[in-house]
Amino acid sequence: MEKKVDYLIVGQGLAGTFLAFQLMQKGKSVLVVDKGLKYASSRVAAGVINPIVLKRFTITWRAKEFLKYNPSFYKKLDTYLGNQYHFDLPLKKLISSQEEIDFWEHRYHKENVSDFINRKLIDAGNEILPAQNFKVGTVKQASWLNIGELLPDFRSRLIQNNSVLEEDFDFSFLQKNSYKKIEFKTIVFCEGARGKYNPLFKNLPFSLNKGQLMTVKSDQLPSNCLLKKKVFILPAAKGEFKIGATYSWKWDTSSEAAEHQIEEEKTDMLKSYMKEMTSANYTVSKIETGIRPSIKDRRPIIGQHPDKKNVYIFNGLGSRGCFMAPLLVDEFIGHAEHGTALHPEVNLNRYNT
Ligand SMILES: Cc1cc2nc3c(=O)[nH]c(=O)nc-3n(C[C@H](O)[C@H](O)[C@H](O)COP(=O)(O)OP(=O)(O)OC[C@H]3O[C@@H](n4cnc5c(N)ncnc54)[C@H](O)[C@@H]3O)c2cc1C
Structure with missing residues (x-):
């Protein structure tokens, strides 16, 4: 064998990256296989971290646990890569009607929502x-992950360490403890949307959806907060903002290029929603799409293959990967290394595969 590793990880999106990092921190050796799929969700993700569902003002699943865990995780990652990727960023919700004002006040008093929003x-x-004549409500504890720089920087480290295979994973070379010339103890599939076609984990109830994000340049939009109404306006770099995101449940899946195709009607939608929010001038510099790896019950899907004990899956991060992945990766490692029980709502064993 050319190389021996503890973990072979298939996919270097957000899931594979965080998993590789945490395993390395715990002294494990890793090798990552990644093809650089064009429609991978992490290539497009804006990186917004927001503990509240702003339509209904409900607190997201396990929000308090993720909020508690994330700062130290992201700090460790920043230190490892020698750069800052995670930033606190106040989220300002634009409110345009009396009905919305009343709803803000109503929700403030429910289910500990007051921990997450300012009343005033x-x-x-x-x-x-x-x-228009907007009021602004502030969501506390929102933040931004500069995922667009984080993932390529982490990949550079993997390349330096000779720990990445840049290819499409070929299942015909997979043996019990080896893949081509690599011997591994454990293999973890972190394939995002492509997991739908994994022959080892068949019939998982994926509910993939396609998202589109528009990048604009402007010297009139605010750079110190994230604005949100029907879409968000996120300051991502000096004079550059990300506008998004959209959701589609039907698209052409005939090829990688087709999956990646821009949806013109969604671009028009993003522009018109932006017009409802601000009269600032801007020019569009980029439009991108990606497929979110969501599961029907909107929970991640993590766990051990029912028959092959050294084969695992870590997938289903949906639209909140940046928020959930750090703690879920830690829980996954506890499970794979020490048999600690997974949270029942993420465990693969809730489905027959
Ligand atoms: C438009 C848009 C905006 C978003 N905005 C946000 C946001 O603001 N905040 C947030 O938290 N989340 C956001 N998301 C969701 C976020 O992108 C996902 O939660 C997360 O990135 C999923 O990561 P993943 O690693 O599971 O999957 P992916 O990102 O799909 O990564 C899978 C990786 O596996 C590789 N791969 C797959 N199969 C193979 C194979 N057979 N061989 C080799 N390599 C393979 C691919 O190349 C890819 O790199 C957004 C998504 C979209 C589409």
């Missing part, structure tokens, strides 16, 4: 060039 609404200042 303020007038939208001129700095956001509001398109």
